[in-house]
Amino acid sequence: METINNTTLILSMQSFTSSTPWFTSNQTSSSWGTSQPAQGVLTRWLFEKVLFLSLMVVQCALLHPQFQHSSSARLSRLSLGPPIIGWWLCYPFRLPLLPFQDRNIFPGFLAAIMVFKSLEWTFSPGPYHIRTLKIVDGTPVWEKESTTKISSENSQSNNLADLALWTTLQFTSQRGFRWSWGPAAKGNENSFLQALLEIVRLQLVLLPCLGFVLYSQDWDSYDFDPRKPLLSLGVPSFRGLGLLAGGIHSACTMFVISCSIEMISALPVLSTYLLYPAAKRIGLPSKLVELANPANFPPQFGSLFELSSLAHFWGKSWHQKFRRPFLFCGGKPAMSIARALGGSANVQKISGVMGVFALSGLFHEYPMYAFQRAPHPYPRALFETLPASFLFFFLQSFGVILEPLIIPYVPRRLGGAKLWTAAFLLLTAPLFTRDICRPAGMFNQYRPPHLWTWLDILIPAPIAARIL
Template sequence: MGIFDAFNPYSFCGFLANLNGASPEGLIPDGHIPSVADRIPATRKVILTEFVPVLALLYTLAVLVQLPSTRVLRLSVLVAMGMLAWRVSTRHDFNGSDEPGYNWISMTVCWVMTFQMLRATDFATTTKPFVRERFSWHPPNAPKDYTTQLKGALLNAFDLTFNARGIGWNWGKGIYIPPISDSARKGPIDFLVGHVIMQTFFDFIMFAQQSWDLSPSKYPTHRHGGTIFDPDLPPLWRYGKVIAITAICPFVIYTSFQASYYLMGFIAMTLFGQVAEQWPPLFQAPWLATSLSDFWGMRWHQLFKRPFIVCGAKPAARFFGRAGGVLGVFFISGVMHDLGVWGAGIGTEPSSVTLFFLMMGVGCVLEGIWREKTGSKVQGPWGWLWSMVWWVFWGSWLVDAWARRGLTTSKMSADVARPALYWVHVVQRWVELHGQPFK
């Protein structure tokens, strides 16, 4: 089946009508929407006729959003893209193997499809054209309105499709970009070295996360997963283990994103002539955050900020004010991550995944109330402690949901490409030569 098979009004309308209905799949209803068990393996044909067209439709929106008087056409493209993205996410299994550790691939596909639909909604509904104010591709003697003409829009749409922070675009001015320090990486070789370093750190941190034993759970659990809450341990050790596993997880995400970002920056500079200024830092030492607002608003990556504001903050703020807008951002974030989790195999889990992000919003609202009542921001050592306690407490629910789906044991690299496993061989050899230490 190809692109035209996605235009099934029964599947699309059934999803909208039953989104909040209870079912074994969590947020994902039964009926016309297939269960995870009914997915069929994705083939090369599926990738070419369904997955790639989703990106092509996003590119089409990226072209149209630069041109005047295209809103009706953009909304039509949005509907088509939504139907196809839903089909790609729910009908096909992208894992490529039944062995444990590969369900992160289908999870990533579901997550990416959801995020691109949020971006597409932004592209389709905005009332002002997007304008590329810096780094635009155009001939030396091009007219001033070249970027709003079709040819200029076609060229700049390639950047817009992958530029989640709006760097160089008029719509990106409200997104915080960490400053470029003197020690920042400034060339393709620097970015390649950064990728290798971050990929190595990622593998060792992932190895540390995978070294913990997981326990059987009374909650829905993938056959390759388990809970981080070990009922056989004394309370002190049990929750110490939970805190350790939860604390490791953001470093896995941080190094993974950084490694991918450096690699994409290297490719963009090498093949497409981009400069380091178009690839500013992605994070700003998130472990130094002294409040939840500081963590989520500045120090963590801001790749998702614009669509979360458009799809979450603005609608919620219209009815519930500023606090509602904050909660709306985190609610949309939770839904996006929850739909991604569905792809891992046993349905969504709003009571853990969406709840984590929603409670991050609650924490930010509480910080705002504190500032109004006391006249001072949450900051300093006590602010850091507050942020870490709040994050780890609610984060343990999120990490447990991932662990029960087997995601903490994901195989994201072949064993032969894992430096941590080579180090294990070194340690094993040392033990063979010198015996067990700490006897």
């Protein structure tokens, strides 16, 4: 549970349960309207959700070190995998359709995340060990250490309370900072004032970028034209305006996504600056006190302007919330297949990179098929719609593989690695932005700029989208 925001994976399930439109009859109305749900349908959905979440909790708990020598625990995890994975794969497509203006893409992403978690817990040899946040030269860090060393440093208790805490932390973990499988990383070093100012900075970056993206939309054609905001500002039309506007639009989309994710994570972390000293003052157990330590919640993103390479951008600068599932479910199987076929070490490495980005592409493509089910202005159909989001992420693997051969030939006076990285991202970005930036798309939750008030300026945009 490296960010407080990870608990939304569970809390949001409750919000879906209480949201009546999702539990209407599973038949599509010709008017795209919704009706009151039958009590039996609501009860069935509640039962199914509780059942499969409970099975996932059991599957997760069986990775605890106390079960590492139990063959029955391993077989239980293996047998629980297929029904859990199958249920979550179907989940977003079984939800009743809302009018396209009111749809949310979150159920699709939630389902994909749960599938990844269950796949890992099904096939992982385990066990997983908790590692502690250490202070090295005055800096909080998680060090990459051997499982044996972590296990010897942290004796695992077998009582029910510790097992419940361990399971909760593992279930809600994404970046894995607390875990033996997580990467080496620095903890959060910001003070409360710095964290608050960071949220202000994020809002100042997010609003103009969001305004540019939304103003580019054309609800008559259900498309977007990046030149529209520039022309409305009085920029004269010229031959390269479309290319310039497209680059600005892609950059703005990147900042809208990154600032939104960072802000959603950073807002709850503010409370830890008050909770942590209060928890220590009242004498809570050290394990519970450390859960509220602000140092446990570093920023989601690194510097997006470093651009030293595509590998660094996707592996360090961009958020790493799904690094573990992409490696475990995509990279490692691809490397194993290449090894089994007699591939060299380089071939195995290349296969792993392609496997990671292929799975990333599927992760971003899959929810859109549920989100854009007919009736929709531009319905998404398998084998009929160009899988542009998948292609964008899969193409990144070719950039990562080829850039060691290309970067040395890019003159440093022109930018060198920075020019290569920025150019590749901007040239491939339209594949992704066309999928998510059109009207009735992923940014449907935000109000059009002409409806903004002073509240939209003051309230963090992801929160304003929900309450205004």
